Amino acid sequence: MKRARWSQEDGTGIEHLVMNVSAKGIVIESAVVGESDAQTFGLVYRIECDARWQVTRLALKLAGGAALDLHRDEHNNTWRDAAGTPLDALSGCIDVDLTATPFTNTLPIRRLALARGERRVIRVAYVRVPELAVSAAEQAYTCIEPGRRYRYEGLDTGFTAEITVDADGLVLDYPGLFKRIV
Template sequence: MVTVTRSLAWVPASGTGLEETTVTIDASGCVAVGHVTATDPHAFDVYYRVEIDELWRTRYVCVSETVTSRCIEMRSAGEGRWTSDDGRLLRQLDAAIDVDISATPFSNTLPVRRLGIGVGESADIVTAYVDVPAMTVTADPQRYTRLLSDVYRYQSLDSDFRRDIVVDEQGFVLEYPGLFSRVPA
């Protein structure tokens, strides 16, 4: 497989921030490196790196918030067991295959690509949810339903939040209503 590199950019619905991400995909998986800035409703400046294996399972996550100098770094074998940067087992994340970083719609690409569900099918998952700017990590149950070839319904299973997300042919978010829109990189 050839190495493919994509530059992606999103703006939040508030219009007061920007994300720029570079995604590199090859036969061994994917690496995404992004920078997100925002001022509303909370100011933050975050860099992240997410490494995904060839099955689109999250293997490594580093989220660094520069305003407060807080950092989250964790690893997974890809089967729902996470460890912190100092090797502690993060039992609260058991069963989480994907990471969901609240500041970026890139996170939604992970289950879209990994699950490979057909139109009309649904899948329930658990994610390692990284709340930015709080810089906390919790398990978050979610459901993805493929409504059309390019539309997925995201549902939080522990709240009433849901959105119909439009993706491109590679599963990268184009429109996340009320939260993010992709713009030219």
């Protein structure tokens, strides 16, 4: 079991995460108290992955508010909501990206296992918090130093950042956004 804690760089939020890795897969549970665009929120989330770091489930709940439960069928790479309704807009997405946490960068970093200088474009299920609005987004990851530094690019937004990670792929520093404190 691995634990991590991050603070928002502006000091308005904190996250506590627990990650369990086994031969059967990976389960991540976390609690975030944060702020986005001057809107405060409390969020708990759970991400389940298969042993290859491919997301199979994402469940989120806002304190006193909305919830979201998404499932990905590993065989045909389709997403469904809790009611079983297909989410065609997320077709082709394997990873998820939650705006409230640096953790979701770990998913493609671990799954892709990039070599130095290698760049991969991916499509992710992008979740804006606290709105819990879901859409597909194009992103790219480039390995600068294997197991240590990666360049993230939001291809839809033009945002880029150089992310430093630990040996488990957990973010240590996401400049301007998050800093690992434990």
